[in-house]
Amino acid sequence: MTLETKSPAAVVNNVLAKYERDASMLVGILQDIQVEMNYLPKECLVMVSEGLDIPLTRVYSVATFFKAFSLKPRGRHSVQCCMGTACHVRGAEKVLDKLQTEMCLCAGETSADMKFTLETVNCVGACALGPVVVVDGEYVGQVTTDKVKSILESCK
Amino acid sequence: MAVQTTKQGRLNSAAELETLRQEIKSATGENPRLITICCGTGCLAYGGAKLAQAFRDEIETRGLQDKVGVKTTGCHGFCERGPLVVIRPENILYQRVKPEDVGDVISDTIEQGKVVERLLYTLPGTKERVTYEHDVPFYKKQMRLVFGANGYIDPTLIEDYIGVGGYTAMVKALFSMTPDEVVSEVKRSGLRGRGGGGFSAGAKWESTREAHGGLKYLICNCDEGDPGAFMDRSLMEGNPFGILEGMVIAAYAIGCHEGYIYIRHEYPVAVKHAEMAIAKAEAMGLLGDNILGSGFSFKIKINRGGGAFVCGESTALMASVEGRIGEPRAKYIHTSEKGLWDRPTVLNNVETLANVPLIINRGAQWYSSIGTANSKGTKIFSLVGKVNNTGLIEVPMGITLREIIYDIGGGILKNKKFKAVQTGGPSGGCLPAEMLDLAVDFDELSRAGSMMGSGAMIVMDEDNCMVDIARYFVSFLEGESCGKCVPCREGLKRMNQILERITNGNGRDGDIELLEDLSETLTWGALCGLGGGAANPVMSTIRYFRDEYEAHIKEKRCPAGVCKPLITYNIVEANCPGCNLCIKACPVNAITSPGKKMPVILDQSKCTKCGACYDVCRLNAVEVR
Numbered sequence: 001m002t003l004e005t006k007s008p009a010a011v012v013n014n015v016l017a018k019y020e021r022d023a024s025m026l027v028g029i030l031q032d033i034q035v036e037m038n039y040l041p042k043e044c045l046v047m048v049s050e051g052l053d054i055p056l057t058r059v060y061s062v063a064t065f066f067k068a069f070s071l072k073p074r075g076r077h078s079v080q081c082c083m084g085t086a087c088h089v090r091g092a093e094k095v096l097d098k099l100q101t102e103m104c105l106c107a108g109e110t111s112a113d114m115k116f117t118l119e120t121v122n123c124v125g126a127c128a129l130g131p132v133v134v135v136d137g138e139y140v141g142q143v144t145t146d147k148v149k150s151i152l153e154s155c156k
Numbered sequence: 157m158a159v160q161t162t163k164q165g166r167l168n169s170a171a172e173l174e175t176l177r178q179e180i181k182s183a184t185g186e187n188p189r190l191i192t193i194c195c196g197t198g199c200l201a202y203g204g205a206k207l208a209q210a211f212r213d214e215i216e217t218r219g220l221q222d223k224v225g226v227k228t229t230g231c232h233g234f235c236e237r238g239p240l241v242v243i244r245p246e247n248i249l250y251q252r253v254k255p256e257d258v259g260d261v262i263s264d265t266i267e268q269g270k271v272v273e274r275l276l277y278t279l280p281g282t283k284e285r286v287t288y289e290h291d292v293p294f295y296k297k298q299m300r301l302v303f304g305a306n307g308y309i310d311p312t313l314i315e316d317y318i319g320v321g322g323y324t325a326m327v328k329a330l331f332s333m334t335p336d337e338v339v340s341e342v343k344r345s346g347l348r349g350r351g352g353g354g355f356s357a358g359a360k361w362e363s364t365r366e367a368h369g370g371l372k373y374l375i376c377n378c379d380e381g382d383p384g385a386f387m388d389r390s391l392m393e394g395n396p397f398g399i400l401e402g403m404v405i406a407a408y409a410i411g412c413h414e415g416y417i418y419i420r421h422e423y424p425v426a427v428k429h430a431e432m433a434i435a436k437a438e439a440m441g442l443l444g445d446n447i448l449g450s451g452f453s454f455k456i457k458i459n460r461g462g463g464a465f466v467c468g469e470s471t472a473l474m475a476s477v478e479g480r481i482g483e484p485r486a487k488y489i490h491t492s493e494k495g496l497w498d499r500p501t502v503l504n505n506v507e508t509l510a511n512v513p514l515i516i517n518r519g520a521q522w523y524s525s526i527g528t529a530n531s532k533g534t535k536i537f538s539l540v541g542k543v544n545n546t547g548l549i550e551v552p553m554g555i556t557l558r559e560i561i562y563d564i565g566g567g568i569l570k571n572k573k574f575k576a577v578q579t580g581g582p583s584g585g586c587l588p589a590e591m592l593d594l595a596v597d598f599d600e601l602s603r604a605g606s607m608m609g610s611g612a613m614i615v616m617d618e619d620n621c622m623v624d625i626a627r628y629f630v631s632f633l634e635g636e637s638c639g640k641c642v643p644c645r646e647g648l649k650r651m652n653q654i655l656e657r658i659t660n661g662n663g664r665d666g667d668i669e670l671l672e673d674l675s676e677t678l679t680w681g682a683l684c685g686l687g688g689g690a691a692n693p694v695m696s697t698i699r700y701f702r703d704e705y706e707a708h709i710k711e712k713r714c715p716a717g718v719c720k721p722l723i724t725y726n727i728v729e730a731n732c733p734g735c736n737l738c739i740k741a742c743p744v745n746a747i748t749s750p751g752k753k754m755p756v757i758l759d760q761s762k763c764t765k766c767g768a769c770y771d772v773c774r775l776n777a778v779e780v781r
Contacts, residue, residue, distance in 0.1 A: 023479055024477070024478050024479040025459075025479060026479035026480075027459070027460065027461075027462050027476060027479060028459060028460055030462075031421060031460055031462070058480070061481050062462075062479070062480065062481055065462070065464065065481040065482065065638075066461075066462025066463055066464050066481075066482070067462065067463035067464060068421050068461075068462045068463035069462065083383075083632075084383030084384055085383040085384040085541075085578065085581070085582075085612065085614050085628070085629075086383070086384045086538075086540035086541050086546075086612075086614055088383075088625075088628055089541045089542060089614055089615075089616050089620050089625070090541065090542070094766065094767050094771070097766055098766070098768070101743055101766075121422065121463075122381065122383055122463075122465065122632060122635075122636070123381070123382070123383035123384065123385075123386075123422075124422050125197065125380065125385075125386035125389040125420075125422065125423055126197045126198060126201060126235075126386065127383075127384050127385070127386050127538055127540040127546070127612075127614075128198050128235030128236060128386075128538070128540050128546035128547045128548075129198055129201055129235065129546075130540065130541075132201075137424070138201075139197060139200065139201035140201065141198070141201045141202070144771060145741075145766075145767070145768055145771050146741065146768075146771065146772060
């Protein structure tokens with residue numbers, strides 16, 4: 001996922017065409033743009049507002065309301081710590097503490113070298129395996145604090 | 157061995173579907189030898205995909221393709237023991253199978269008909285092994301009507317679903333029943349919404365059917381933001397065609413031609429399988445224009461959620477489908493009259509719709525014979541937390557909590573003491589040990605101060621602090637509140653402050669009463685279910701665990717040893733052999749060794765209470781006080 005090679009205009013135009021400029025599909029449109037761009041750059045939001053002919057405030061309100069969207073660039077590797085109830089009762093908070101210490105990041109932050117983004121998520125639906133950490137889409141179950149280091153090292 | 161009928165193309169009548177079904181059945185034979193490998197999220201995390209590949213490779217190497225088939229299926233439910241492999245038709249269950257076991261399974265079981273003992277499930281506390289899936293205690297008390305097909309079909313093959321009897325209910329509804337008959341059948345079955353509200357599905361359909369306005373909509377809710385629940389995910393991932401069939405029947409009943417599936421973006425596999433299922437069903441004439449030549453048309457679009465818990469609430473969900481922020485509205489006018497784009501709309505949860513084909517196939521009378529007086533059928537629960545056998549279970553309504561937790565769940569992890577079970581997610585409540593004999597259904601749970609919700613069942617043991625759990629839910633909901641109405645926006649913030657204060661050791665006299673007051677305001681004053689139910693975890697923990705609140709406030713003590721400011725970690729000298737494992741684990745060098753093989757020393761002034769020492773020590777030499 002290299003940000004430099006993708007032109008925001010091309011990405012936005014492609015996505016808008018796929019959804020036939022249907023403003024009711026705004027959430028899906030922003031999701032697809034985010035998949036391509038890794039986050040939602042301001043210029044893309046402006047283009048979406050113009051392309052769908054809806055106020056920029058509405059695009060912003062949707063982009064900031066839903067947790068799935070990020071208005072800041074994200075790292076190459078995404079580390080998500082599940083904070084659902086099943087994970088919580090089995091010690092997710094300790095795992096998050098350890099992740100934060102090891103990565104020198106607070107939840108929601110991206111490392112300065114753009115390698116990692118650490119996020120918390122409210123249940124990824126793998127409750128039987130709690131505590132769960134999702135690294136680049138791969139689920140790691142029954143995480144304990146002493147496993148955290150090797151999980152991070154697996155990100156090359 | 158998989159039957160491929162992609163050449164078949166569009167089916168134009170019920171008879172053509174039946175012919176295809178017979179072809180599929182005869183191609184697979186009466187008792188096909190089949191290795192099914194669970195590739196639900198849990199088993200995938202344990203390496204299910206690699207295992208399936210290993211089986212395919214081994215079968216190819218030995219040239220056994222004609223003797224045995226390999227099928228990757230959706231979730232089998234017994235996530236704790238994944239990856240799961242079931243050999244059909246005998247249903248031999250192998251658990252925690254690794255790629256290196258594949259050779260033995262093929263040579264012993266497939267070629268020689270012998271069982272590989274070491275891969276069988278062993279009854280805890282004994283050395284007795286269980287060979288068959290249906291004999292394992294986890295499955296024994298279940299009634300897998302909705303969920304059972306998951307273990308037999310590859311969710312990406314429509315032929316598999318047709319082979320196990322799929323679409324017979326749709327044919328029955330479209331060709332031999334009027335929409336009114338379908339509605340009344342579902343009404344008589346007593347099916348209640350499985351998403352949380354527990355409203356009669358048939359009554360909902362009826363009011364939408366009778367509502368004025370030309371266009372009507374059907375939405376299948378697969379948002380499942382409920383932390384701790386994942387049955388909708390497993391159904392959508394494991395049997396998407398079953399959900400589509402339920403949706404077509406519902407659409408026919410209410411007279412609607414456009415539908416949506418609203419899926420969480422956190423469930424990428426569910427999105428993928430639903431997209432694929434829609435495309436395949438449309439190509440075969442089982443969805444879309446003029447379904448099976450019946451004259452009835454129904455189209456489905458997928459909408460992805462954006463990760464907002466409040467969008468599980470019907471009006472917020474509809475706002476989100478319309479491309480707006482997910483703010484709910486007061487429901488003075490029901491969504492069955494004015495829902496999506498102000499048109500009459502039925503919103504059903506995935507599990508509700510998955511029940512519909514069963515009811516049409518086997519009749520309302522059969523369905524209503526299962527369950528309790530006012531809660532019919534089965535319910536899928538996600539049994540998770542501090543219980544031995546975690547996973548998804550489908551049980552008849554009316555089963556007791558004790559049967560679920562001890563018989564199916566195999567009791568509490570590490571033989572600890574059961575403390576509470578939290579049911580119904582953030583709007584539900586925590587039930588104590590005295591309630592273990594409660595018969596689980598919609599009404600009994602509400603009476604006990606909890607609720608069915610989507611069916612999350614989180615078991616907690618003596619190491620869980622109930623004040624911390626209340627704080628957890630309130631802080632979760634504070635973060636998820638859309639902020640539209642004052643009771644929810646301000647009330648949750650205030651409740652969170654109070655609970656934080658208590659767990660920090662700064663609780664004051666009167667805090668419990670203040671929490672009760674705020675809870676009441678929220679229950680009656682909030683606009684939607686998120687705020688209205690938010691008080692339940694607080695109220696139920698105060699009701700059943702008041703002594704724990706008082707210990708925090710009056711004695712500044714956390715009995716469960718969870719709330720950091722109220723606990724200290726200590727070294728039990730008698731148990732410490734000086735192995736120094738904890739010294740390596742401690743991130744702040746708070747532990748030192750006075751000499752070889754001597755008990756370590758913990759410096760309380762440096763300790764950050766991260767618990768790393770406690771986690772690494774296997775000799776009980778670190779204790780929490």
